[in-house]
Amino acid sequence: MASSKPPEVQMVRGREGTEWTLALSLRTLAEFRVPNVCNAFHVSLGKSNKFWVSDTVDSLVQTNPEGAVLNRIRTSGGEGFHTVTDDENLIYADRMMNVINKITEDKIKKFTKTGDWEPLSIHSSRINGDILVGMIREGEAKVTRYNKTGREIQNIQTDNKGETLYVHPHYITENINGDICTSDIGKQAVVVVDGLGNYRFSYEGYETIFSPYGICTDTVGHILVCDYKEAVYLLDQDGHFLQHIFTKKDLVFPCSVCLDDKNNLYMGNAVTEIVKMYKYLHWV
Template sequence: MSEPPDEQAAKQHYLVCGIEDCQKNGQFYCNDCHRPLCEQCREEHLKSPKTKTHEIVLNRHRKQQLPVEKCELHPTRNVDMFCTECNIPLCLKCSIKEHKGHEYEDLEEIYAEKYAAWQSEFSKIQKYSLPTTEELKSDIENDVTEIKKIMESIRTSMKTEAESLKNLVDEVTSENVEHTHTMEKSLLKMLRSQETTYDEYMAYLGKMSDEFQKYLSLTNQKLMFSEVLKIQPIPETTKPVPPLFTAGHVNKDDVAKLLGRVYVPNTKPDKRKIQSMEAVTTHMKSTEKQLEQSKEKSDMKQTLSLSSSVTKVREYTVQGVNSAWHVSGDKSDRLWVSDYRGNLVQTDLQGKQLQKIQTSGGDGYHTATQDGDLIYTDKHKKVIYRITPDKKITEFIKTGDWEPFSVHSSSINGDILVGRTIMEEFVPDWKQKLDFWSLSLRRVAKVTRYSNTGKEIQNIQWDNQGQELYSQPRYITENINGDICTSDWKKHAVVVVNKSGQHRFSYTGQGSGFRPYGICTDVLGHILVCDRVSETVHLLDQDGGSLSIILSPQQGITFPRGVCMDDENNLYVGQHNTNTVTVYKYLQ
């Protein structure tokens, strides 16, 4: 899509003054002469009797010159008028002859109005409609990913539920079969007992048969006086009642009810949120302001260098904290300071307490934004909060199962960088070798990038070899080149990745023993980090090279914990054993 002339002109270094032989910057524009003017020629233009009534404006407010077009009826004349009765453009000669007595308007005025309207609509497309539509499309892509994830989770749950039901069926079937064996054993025992009864009765009958034969063999009359023998009746027994099996009447619907069902809830879907043009315009102005500040820092970078010595500028005591484990500089000459007990205090540069909040505590868990807000984490509630300058606290981001440890607001684009951890189950190697299946817990970590509206846009966890980058990212910051610099206490290292998440280097101190705490960067791209072991502040270049120990106990500092920079390139240092924050100058 081609750009309109004024957009193209805006990309030039400057417009040259239109007055002959003048090569100065034509920052003004004469809408009557249609040419740029420098400041001096503008003054002369306004003094000249011929041009003193001309409309002179800034270049960005200039009217567009009417394109030259010849009249079809009068080819020697330019079309520069508009007949409001006939609704057609025409030349001066047409107005005298064919349109005599009609009302006219300046065609150039109409063209300028139309051009401004078209330019406004074109600007809306470029600056609002297209970016907003692309963001909506991105939201749809995220929804596609989320729907796939949800459906896969549902399928997994279905399979798990089915497997559970199959196990229950197997268990019940096994119990029923075992019960039939018990019943069979009981019935057979009863029948064996009846067999024994009849065996005993048959033995009794044999014995009685022999007795009767003895009596029958007598030939005398003694038989007449003998008692008549009576035979015991045949014992009664019962037939077994065979068990019956009642088959279950389970159909497909019954099984479906047991296994659950998947359905779309009868809920009215939410409309996708479309940012208003006012919100986008405000964001654009904020971005332009950030670009201006970035340019100022770039210009400053050309004149600054490391000083040969470090100078103590001032120090002040912060009421409401017993130490200064982390410090965040505010743009309004204010400072946020926190201790390890969870006290978070806003103070001015005279040490006067302006605001105090009780938090869950931590290390580098708060950061000031370009808009003057403060963002801080609550690792227990797994929530990130935002405090506006009017002291209103709102829930900004929920981090799910992950504990947010450290946070930093980017001065480049307003993104929010968060160091997060979670306890995860795993099987240690030694247990695998022993073939001993037992789970243990370990803490895993990653750095997550959120937009300034709280939308998750990037996760950084692994290096190119698939190794974990972080263990406990307690402090986090960003360098001028977009590098993400993390102070990882457990890894004994400052871990640095580029803005794409690729591992650049890890700084592990000088010599043995290194426990990094507070970390920040300056306008020259230096990285400054506190070391608990040596009680020093290290100064690195942006590629991880050690430049110097910038502060040590020799400068009167002990247990440095938190560091930050202000807009005047002063270094603020907080310490573990005191609530005094000390300010140093090391750039000149």
């Protein structure tokens, strides 16, 4: 369970120069035992009271807080390979077939093919509905942006010096300012570019070897990232370490993290099928 000691209160600059007091709270709200999965390596949330959970084998399950199985898909497995759009459709990557699929009204349709690139991670933008995909191909890696119809509109692979940005981008998300935040286990770093693909920064951990997994952002632009061996880190929008949200005393092998529109934090781990929900933040 979460530590009883609350995180520090921080002052956050709000709209038009006002200041918000951000009080972080880690009160446990619920625990969900997800049927038909062996662990919870990735969690995708929609606006409804439903969520998708996947393991590392071949199960992708839609469930609710009551534990009912609403849908189940056999997949090629993976980590951050699915996302829910604003209109409640699931989009997921098939790594074996190099295809991204979309589920609409319980029907699986091809969203797009990725050619000879293997799709690893995927995120549906809350800003404009674009789909961001992290991919690999024989020693190369990139992030590709698709529009809502599946048309490729942007590729991000190198910085302005021609240096490779990514190695194995297995989780991906977008910040409120349009930054694309990628958890790259090959680089052992969180790699962040702006919406145009310009390199901004990399975060390589805090004191110990960094094993970045699940990643998400909150309503004020903080970045939350799971360190598989250690903790969940809270970074500011520019990549500065703020604090641990959880430590290894609180969690075992944290690997998935996401937030709903009510600021509830969902955590999954690599060893059980349990997803925990916490009250993440509130305004004072």
